Amino acid sequence: MTMARMAVMTGVRKLDIRSYPVPEPEEGQVLIKIEAAAICGSDQHAFNNPIAYQTALGHEFVGKIVKMGRNAGKSILCYDGEVRLGDRIAVYPWLTCGHCKNCLTYGRGTCTVCDTSFFYGGPVSPMGHEEEGWHSSNPDIYPHFKAGYGEYCILFPGTYVWKLPEGMPAPVAALLDPMAVAMRGIELAQTQCGVKEEALNINTNACIVGAGPIGILAGMILKIMGVSSVTMVDGIATKLEKAKELGVADYIVDFTMHPDRDERTRLINEYTGGGPQLVLQCANTVYAFIDALHYVRRLGTVVEIGNAADYGKTVECNPAALICTKHLRVMGMSANQPGTYDKAFRLLKRYRQYHFDKLFTHTCTLDTLKETLGKMRDPDYIKGVCLFEEK
Ligand SMILES: [Zn+2]
Ligand SMILES: [Zn+2]
Incomplete structure (x- = not known):
């Protein structure tokens, strides 16, 4: 044997x-x-x-x-x-x-x-x-x-x-599995958001909260798709630098340098000319979800991908002000499917180019x-x- x-x-x-x-x-x-x-x-x-x-x-x-x-x-x-x-x-x-x-x-x-x-x-x-x-x-x-x-x-x-x-x-x-997770988050953002504008198109300014593997892969997909800009937010400078070096982040915000959320929102707002149309929340903390609701522009889309490790924690939120008045589309994501993995794998096959x-x-x-x-x-x-x- x-x-x-x-x-x-x-x-x-x-x-x-x-x-x-x-x-x-x-x-x-x-x-x-x-x-x-x-x-x-x-x-x-x-x-x-x-x-x-x-x-x-x-x-x-x-x-x-x-x-x-x-x-x-x-x-x-x-x-x-x-x-x-x-x-x-x-x-x-x-x-x-x-x-x-x-x-x-x-x-x-x-x-x-x-x-x-x-x-x-x-x-x-x-x-x-x-x-x-x-x-x-x-x-x-x-x-x-x-x-x-x-x-x-x-x-x-x-x-x-x-x-x-x-x-x-x-x-x-x-990298098939994490790429497929990032891909599914982006697929969700591609659907119509109830107004004339789509959340994701060539002129989208996107923001990714969390420069971990999923955040970086999502940024890669968005850059390959040709969005206008990707802003990346994290608290670890080396990760943000890596995201920049990989050509994934056009603009980075280190929350240890800008601990005040309003200040971060103002910076992102300024860079994106009114706030990102799309925020992908890929960080492992519940607070980042509230940040995402603040960063996104009115009528924007937030996809919550990253909370898996924070089970049991809660955070306060004023849904009337943050979600309803802003007319946001907020989506959770955990279910995935083989078809999305197929799309992710076909992208990975372009590894000589990316x-x-x-x-x-x-x-x-x-x-x-x-x-x-x-x-x-x-x-x-x-x-x-x-x-x-x-x-
Ligand atoms: Zn995994
Ligand atoms: Zn079954």
């Missing part, structure tokens, strides 16, 4: 490297050998907080198909034709049932709505899943390898994947993953990737 290694989170800031037998893919499954797994802020959030049971992590991964179960070419849903042995693929981390009422209503594959979703590389206990059963992220439960921070991963029937074109670096393809991989500030291996997971709050950290060497 071949054994392979995997990272297992066992408690707050505790990560063990364990060996498990490599499973044989069953009917409709494939086994991939992981090449790269990008580190998501949600992994780092999980790493810093208590968990109910030991858990495998890592959902932004890319690997090569090394074994295929019977009929896997038909049961793995690939946007680029049937999968074959040796294909390098990027993976949609959610698996939905396809037949619950929500799947039927919102479409198969729509994440966070299915009653019995499975998520590669993390617990889905908020959705009611228990430690037992194949849904579990507990790696002791067969087939063990169901996450990105391990040498292998089993993909179950119904998983959506994309083939990497020849030469595409694995870390770039591992240097998406510059987002990575840290690389690590399975042995140094724990150290890198702990760097989330470091001023020079934006995004890390765990690399697995070819054997």
Whole structure:
């Protein structure tokens, strides 16, 4: 029996490297050998907080198909034709049932709505899943390898994947999930806002709150789409500098230099000639949401993307003054879909033209993953990737 290694989170800031037998893919499954797994802020959030049971992590991964179960070419849903042995693929981390009422209503594959979703590389206990059963992220439960921070991963029937074109670096393809999150936020802004003007067009002045990976990727998409300007707000100067260096931010506002919100609003208002039409809130704090409502111009659009890690906190808001009188369109975002991932992946394939991989500030291996997971709050950290060497 071949054994392979995997990272297992066992408690707050505790990560063990364990060996498990490599499973044989069953009917409709494939086994991939992981090449790269990008580190998501949600992994780092999980790493810093208590968990109910030991858990495998890592959902932004890319690997090569090394074994295929019977009929896997038909049961793995690939946007680029049937999968074959040796294909390098990027993976949609959610698996939905396809037949619950929500799947039927919102479409198969729509994440966070299915009653019995499975998520590669993390617990889905908020959705009611228990430690037992194949849904579990507990790696002791067969087939063990169901996450990105391990040498292998089993993909179950119904998983959506994309083939990497020849030469595409694995870390770039591992940006599929965060790129799709940024892409979905932008798609939401593209719909009509109830007035003649669209929120997002070539003359839009956009503002992004939070210069983390999602904020920077959203800025990249907006710049590629050719908006008039992107203003970026954050409290860490090195991140803002990075956003500028990547050509993502035309104007930056460091809130440690301008702690007064009215002052920040005035600066942004001045730069954008009356306030941004679109604000994407990509920071991890509830206060940033209120900031976004202040920054945006009247009849503007705010998309709230970034609050995941701030659960339980509340903030005061005067909806009559901030939302109603300003006639804002305010949207939350967490559900995503394979079609948006496809759009994101097609953009990532243009990596020779746009240097998406510059987002990575840290690389690590399975042995140094724990150290890198702990760097989330470091001023020079934006995004890390765990690399697995070819054997
Ligand atoms: Zn992610
Ligand atoms: Zn479902």
